[in-house]
Amino acid sequence: MPDLGKYAFAVLAAYASSLSLIALLVLISLRQNRRAKALLRALQTKEDPSR
Amino acid sequence: MTLWEYANPVKFLRLSERVLPVLWPLAAGFLALGLIWGFFFTPDDYRQGATVKIIYLHVPAALLAINAWFMMLLGALIWLIRRHHVSALAAKAAAPVGAVMTVIALVTGALWGQPMWGTWWAWDPRLTSFLILFLFYLGYIALWQAIEDPDTAADLTSVLCLVGSVFAVLSRYAVNFWNQGLHQGASLSLDKEENVADVFYIPLLVAITGFVLLFVALVLYRTGTEIRLRRARALQLRRNRQ
Numbered sequence: 396m397p398d399l400g401k402y403a404f405a406v407l408a409a410y411a412s413s414l415s416l417i418a419l420l421v422l423i424s425l426r427q428n429r430r431a432k433a434l435l436r437a438l439q440t441k442e443d444p445s446r
Numbered sequence: 447m448t449l450w451e452y453a454n455p456v457k458f459l460r461l462s463e464r465v466l467p468v469l470w471p472l473a474a475g476f477l478a479l480g481l482i483w484g485f486f487f488t489p490d491d492y493r494q495g496a497t498v499k500i501i502y503l504h505v506p507a508a509l510l511a512i513n514a515w516f517m518m519l520l521g522a523l524i525w526l527i528r529r530h531h532v533s534a535l536a537a538k539a540a541a542p543v544g545a546v547m548t549v550i551a552l553v554t555g556a557l558w559g560q561p562m563w564g565t566w567w568a569w570d571p572r573l574t575s576f577l578i579l580f581l582f583y584l585g586y587i588a589l590w591q592a593i594e595d596p597d598t599a600a601d602l603t604s605v606l607c608l609v610g611s612v613f614a615v616l617s618r619y620a621v622n623f624w625n626q627g628l629h630q631g632a633s634l635s636l637d638k639e640e641n642v643a644d645v646f647y648i649p650l651l652v653a654i655t656g657f658v659l660l661f662v663a664l665v666l667y668r669t670g671t672e673i674r675l676r677r678a679r680a681l682q683l684r685r686n687r688q
Contacts, residue, residue: 397486399496405561406499409554410485413503416553417660420546424668431674438681 453530455673462666469666473659480653488649500558501642502650506657507550508617511579514544514661515607515614518586522604532669534600535676537607538590539668543661545583552576572629575616582610596676 399406484502491498521537524530555573556566567573586606593599642650 397496397499399499402496402561405557406496409500409503409557410481412553412557413507413550416546416550420543420664423542424664424671428667428671428674431671431678435674435678435681438678438685441685442681 450528450530453524453528453532455532455677458532459670459673462670466663466666469659469663473656473663475656476652476659477656480649480651480656483649484646484653488645491646494562497558497561498646500554501646502653504551504554504558505650506654507547507554508576509654510657510661511544511548511551511576512614512618514540514547515579515582515610517665518544518607519611519614522607525600526604531600531676532673534596534604535672536665536669538600538603539672540661540665541583541587541590543664543668545580545587547657547661548576548580548583552580570629572617575613579610579613579617582606582613586610596679 481502485499488499490496518537518540521533521540524533525537552573555576559568560566586603589603589606590599593602
């Protein structure tokens with residue numbers, strides 16, 4: 396761990412907040428995609444049960 | 447084979463399914479390398495001390511905040527001129543990514559600004575234009591949500607995108623236009639005198655590459671989600687009519 400001195404709060408808070416936001420964005424995107432796929436699959440099955 | 451073929455949703459999905467398995471690990475790799483290199487293995491700046499490590503987040507995020515809007519503008523123009531649904535959906539998919547990048551740029555900027563300028567925020571031309579750009583992102587996302595008919599939503603959001611482009615340009619060039627305020631000039635420059643020192647520059651380029659690859663991966667992936675939702679909506683409408 397590098398010595399961040401009196402700037403430790405600013406640097407660590409910048410990394411923590413940015414990485415959390417990126418992780419949240421990726422997780423939400425994954426969840427939305429999974430839901431969209433499931434919804435489409437369900438509708439296609441209703442439309443054509445042989446699928 | 448032309449680029450327009452990918453305006454076909456099926457071909458677009460097939461392409462993104464082929465590209466994404468390579469793009470995700472590449473983005474994660476460059477991002478991890480750039481940030482680890484920047485955080486652990488670069489020296490402090492003689493004037494800014496350890497706060498210079500924020501550059502590896504702040505500059506790539508700010509760069510993408512502006513360029514995501516330009517990508518949306520391109521999608522909006524293609525929609526308005528050629529009526530390709532995938533381009534409108536790609537613009538819609540890019541908006542939350544651009545908004546998050548704008549928040550990261552604003553938050554890291556405030557955290558960097560406090561120890562350097564003595565204040566979290568100032569009504570400086572670049573900071574203010576970035577805040578307005580963020581509000582445009584929110585407005586753009588809200589407008590998509592507010593309108594039920596997808597083609598009308600695409601039309602209106604495209605017009606909003608054209609208007610917001612003024613602020614995207616201002617965010618980029620505010621420092622040059624007004625030449626005042628607390629924010630420094632561009633960190634990346636072709637002028638060797640103005641550019642950041644090589645010891646910071648190379649890991650910064652790696653981090654920027656990671657952010658750009660992540661942006662492309664997210665937009666491809668999210669556009670796929672939007673295409674599927676559009677298909678599901680079409681199927682539901684057809685069922686309701688029967």
